Amino acid sequence: MRSNAAFLPVSEDELRAIESFRVGTRTVAPGEALIVEHVRSPQLFTLYAGWAFRFKTLSDGRRQILNFLLPGDFIGLQDEFAEGQTHGVEAASEATFCVFERDRLWDLFHAQPKLGYDITWLAARGEKMLDDNLVTAGRRNAGERVAMLLMHLYRRAERLGMVRDGWVDFPFNQQHIADALGLSLVHTNKTLRRLQAMGLHKLEAGWLRILEPHVLESLGDYFERPLRRVPLI
Amino acid sequence: MRSNAAFLPVSEDELRAIESFRVGTRTVAPGEALIVEHVRSPQLFTLYAGWAFRFKTLSDGRRQILNFLLPGDFIGLQDEFAEGQTHGVEAASEATFCVFERDRLWDLFHAQPKLGYDITWLAARGEKMLDDNLVTAGRRNAGERVAMLLMHLYRRAERLGMVRDGWVDFPFNQQHIADALGLSLVHTNKTLRRLQAMGLHKLEAGWLRILEPHVLESLGDYFERPLRRVPLI
DNA sequence: CGGGAGATTGAATCTGGTCAAATGCCGTGG
DNA sequence: CCACGGCATTTGACCAGATTCAATCTCCCG
Numbered sequence A, B: 001m002r003s004n005a006a007f008l009p010v011s012e013d014e015l016r017a018i019e020s021f022r023v024g025t026r027t028v029a030p031g032e033a034l035i036v037e038h039v040r041s042p043q044l045f046t047l048y049a050g051w052a053f054r055f056k057t058l059s060d061g062r063r064q065i066l067n068f069l070l071p072g073d074f075i076g077l078q079d080e081f082a083e084g085q086t087h088g089v090e091a092a093s094e095a096t097f098c099v100f101e102r103d104r105l106w107d108l109f110h111a112q113p114k115l116g117y118d119i120t121w122l123a124a125r126g127e128k129m130l131d132d133n134l135v136t137a138g139r140r141n142a143g144e145r146v147a148m149l150l151m152h153l154y155r156r157a158e159r160l161g162m163v164r165d166g167w168v169d170f171p172f173n174q175q176h177i178a179d180a181l182g183l184s185l186v187h188t189n190k191t192l193r194r195l196q197a198m199g200l201h202k203l204e205a206g207w208l209r210i211l212e213p214h215v216l217e218s219l220g221d222y223f224e225r226p227l228r229r230v231p232l233i
Numbered sequence C: 001c002g003g004g005a006g007a008t009t010g011a012a013t014c015t016g017g018t019c020a021a022a023t024g025c026c027g028t029g030g
Numbered sequence D: 001c002c003a004c005g006g007c008a009t010t011t012g013a014c015c016a017g018a019t020t021c022a023a024t025c026t027c028c029c030g
Helices: A012-021 A101-110 A113-141 A141-158 A174-181 A185-197 A213-220 B010-021 B104-113 B113-139 B144-159 B174-181 B183-199 B213-220
Strands: A022-028 A033-035 A043-049 A052-057 A063-069 A088-090 A095-101 A165-169 A201-204 A207-210 B022-028 B033-034 B043-049 B052-057 B063-069 B088-091 B096-102 B167-169 B200-204 B207-210
Touching: A012 A022, A012 A063, A012 A101, A012 A113, A022 A043, A022 B104, A022 B174, A033 B183, A043 A185, A052 A174, A052 B088, A052 B113, A063 A113, A063 A174, A063 A185, A063 B113, A095 A101, A095 A174, A101 A113, A101 B113, A113 A141, A113 A174, A113 B052, A113 B063, A113 B104, A113 B113, A141 A165, A141 A174, A141 A185, A141 A207, A141 A213, A174 A185, A185 A201, A185 B200, A201 B088, B010 B104, B010 B113, B022 B043, B033 B144, B063 B113, B063 B174, B104 B113, B113 B144, B144 B167, B144 B174, B144 B183, B144 B213
Parallel strands: none
Antiparallel strands: A022 A095, A033 A088, A043 A095, A052 A063, A052 A088, A165 A207, A201 A207, B022 B096, B033 B088, B043 B096, B052 B063, B052 B088, B167 B207, B200 B207
């Protein structure tokens, strides 16, 4: 995975530090929880393969997906200090994670400040993506929301080399999309259908294809900046 | 400010490192920009006094306030890597900031890993607050949104000792609230009015008073966890 | 006293939500 | 091979929470 051009190289020392920080791996089946909501996890994770997502639910069951997780994403910092009020994380496809002990995070910072810096960088990147999602949920209409989400996910997957012949694995159902965008299931369906009828994208059997990237980008007023190489913990 | 019980103490060494990292202070008038949207700032900031907020706008002018900034908040990490696609930051009251050189951030991590850890902690905390805002914009209705926001801001201000006789300085107008919640100005006004008529809060002449905290908390399904002491950079 | 910004209100309209039912797709069991 | 059950997707009809439009009203300030 480190050979992927999307990630920054690390030194021998750093790699050793990461290895000793890691305590194992874990594989989660689609629909299963990696982190149960409201239960603080004593571990941190890096997604290695597959798709997952972070979410929160209100007490009456309304769910909001906070963001989608792709390989390389570092998970769990957010509840570093949140007692009980944590997010949940669930696998959308089969997903494997690298597992770290939260308690040893400080040791890692101490031993390898560069890795600490990388983790901060990842946290800042996560915050940036949340910013975009918040603009979407707060100020975009249904069509714009869907367009933004499709392009966002497509660009990220593309950067990781997950696109084959124009198609990306897309293991989400319409309920996931609705919960990510703050729309109802029915309205999400109608909007998706409308954009597809306009020939902007195709979504079938768990695969996504973008047909008119520029149209979707301007519809969603969302232009993914050139994606830099990202540190991998 | 460091004597404020909301903040964690720092060692002599750390304090020296912070001092040398700092390059000055800056004061911004209400309504003025600290960071202009789309312009990457070569500096990082810590808000010292006053209220500010972070926001993004769509190309047709629709604005989304991403979060509100109170003393102690660390600003600017988010665009560590975002070329051109940055947020804006504007002062709501007169606000003073501590200024740091972004380029020297790595030096700080290197010299004082503990401070690097603190910065990561602050970033994670920021992400957590964004999570809550995203749930609000995506899944709460108007009444719930307003209730959540009022309690959120009140609790944070309270923690910083900014409440006097039950009143907090509240330098935001209804447009700010609307933009933070993803509502229209008119609907925000009506909702605010309705909650006030129910006797839940009072908002006048730039001051906020919470009359029924428990009612607002359950209405918004939002219960601020006990706020820990926070590192201050 | 006139001007301007923010707050309020009422009315009309519309986007998106809710309800209900149909359709399509699989995997299982007879 | 086919019927049945469960889940996701679609669709149509209707409803309502929010937006938009258009005035007013209230202060505050020069």
